[in-house]
Amino acid sequence: MDVYEVFQRRTHDDPLVHAGSIKAQDLEMALILARETHFRHGEGEECWVVKREDLHAVPNPETMGGVTDRSYRRQDGYVGVGAKLKRVTEEMKKLGKSITRE
């Protein structure tokens, strides 16, 4: 018997998410059984299975996305930008540099 990981798509344009796992002796049985173990309440529109040994985790996940400052890759690196726009806009208005053309 092998362990099969079960994945579902709730609706067709959702991503696949992990739903759980089952034990089965082969792929055919896994497909037959997963249907009733995980989807009997209509949990999703699609069900996928993959043998656990065919799933491989990336090592050292704690360093993914960088350990040193990578804020420039995320929104939090730019939190001040909205305020800066306001400030510069006001400054330009004061200096008479802003443009109006209606």
Place this chain on the structure above:
Amino acid sequence: MSDPRASLLFALADDELILGHRLSEWTGWVPYIEEDLALSSIAQDEIAHARMLLDILSVIDGRDPDALALGRAPGEYRNAILCEQPNTDFAFTLACHWLYDHADNVRLRALQESSFKELREAVAVMLLEERYHLEHADAWFRRLADGPVDARHRFGEALANAIGMAEALFEPLDDESVLVSEGILPTGTEEWHDEWMARIGGMLDEVGFDQVLTSQGEPETGEMVPTSTGEIESTEQIARRVPSSGAGGRRGEHSEHFEPLWLEMTALYRAHPGARW
């Protein structure tokens, strides 16, 4: 340079900065898109490490990290000339990456025991990211060494071309004896060199690349890739221009590839003194 710690920090930071600069030039050009992304992250790691080291240096030196990175005269840069070599064939980039990251790993591990607290802390962080660099470099090393004839041949040639310059990563530092006596360097560059040589020697032996350590680099033939600006340069010219010893970088004596790199890297910064970007 009065503070001996500065000579160590300049050497470490400039290696990372200049290598990171070269690797970042590949972003958008690597002929294998998934690898483009991986190499770009490694480039960003190296530049980020340079920035950490320059932050520390900035306290000693007084200039801010950007001024240190982009505002020095060419002769003040202390990177090994391996790091400044132009991007040509991807096999050459991977060979330099493998040689460099093993060397970097050896010295960073040694520096974990440094008496210089700020450096020790930075090194601990850097090592976390460098682990991926080693995995990446070794994975490519095995695939190319074990690859089709052409790939193996190119990689072997590239390693032979780069090995002399890679050894010069361990060129003695200014004030090294003071650094060692103060425990800032727990071990000296010569010991680092020997440890690195034993490590890469073993790996080269394993894949039948032992000739890399005995041969002088032979010029490669006619590979072309765009440089940072897209101009095309052939490795044939490049290989001939590399000084055979590969040394000099730690004294600020660079290969002729450094000045164009420096000009491009620093021109905008230098043209607008005091500007914010």
Place this chain on the structure above:
Amino acid sequence: MTRNAHTDDPRESGEGARYHVCVTYEERTARFKARMDAGDKIEAGDWMPDQYREAALKFIEMHANSEVMGALPEREWIPRAPSLRRKLSLTAKVQDEVGHAQILYRIAEDLGKSREAMFEDLINGRTKFHNVFHYPTASWGDVAVIGWLIDGAALVTQRALLDSSYAPYVRAMRRICAEESLHLRHGEDLMLELVSGTDAQRAMFQDAVNRWWRPIMHFYGPPSNPEKDVLLYWGIKTKSNEELRFEFFDTYVPKLWDVGISAPDPALRKTVDGWEWGASDWVNWDEFWQVVRGNGPMTETRLSWRRAVWNNHAWLRDVFSGVPRAVA
């Protein structure tokens, strides 16, 4: 990936499902179109009419090409970035564009064309990409314009693709749009530093806006007849050129004017029901047609570099394609 649970698409069923074998191609296509018009999404493994597959492949392939080629203009400034933080953020930004190409080429591959073939077609000029942005990059001002206005212009069209009928593309676009909105912040940040900086920095940005405004107008294409657009018909695209152009104006022109930067189009003004733009002596659709046919000022140069790198690295592709090893 294969759909093990069923060999055909259950959603296509309805009452005709039991008579599959008897259904003609035309009937099947009609049912497909009806399903799509009802807002249903198409998956990679679903049955689809050839015309749909071809249109989707061509569109996504061009999008992927545009990302991988579009990374090149701004990457010219990675080596010249004026601070360490900008060097990092610009590298990461260009890296993301390459990442978008990776995502899109994978989706296109699943529609039946290998990446090798797509790259070969790209470098040999057999397939298209957005040429409208292949002009030289003259200054750091260009980096700000590309990062803010051009990415902004592209995001307007990309957001419209979130409603596309092809589900893998929609999922990709969700991720791409999220990353693009990060890029906009990055670009806006670059812009703000320039317009609030020294006179030279302000001039640098204004000059870049002047040079890039026409390519941005070209990007949306000439006002077109939505009824003749095959991509609109199949729901791969959902908005007309002019609708998208006005969205761009709405978002960016007021901001530009606020910070005292002008657009070079002398006719540009807000009207009660939209925008007036493109003075007759200013728009140049001849240049546009030249550029989209692959004669952008930097198109051939950038393509030739990519061709050189690609051709010189056939050995690298052999590493993965089962060419015999050197050592047993």
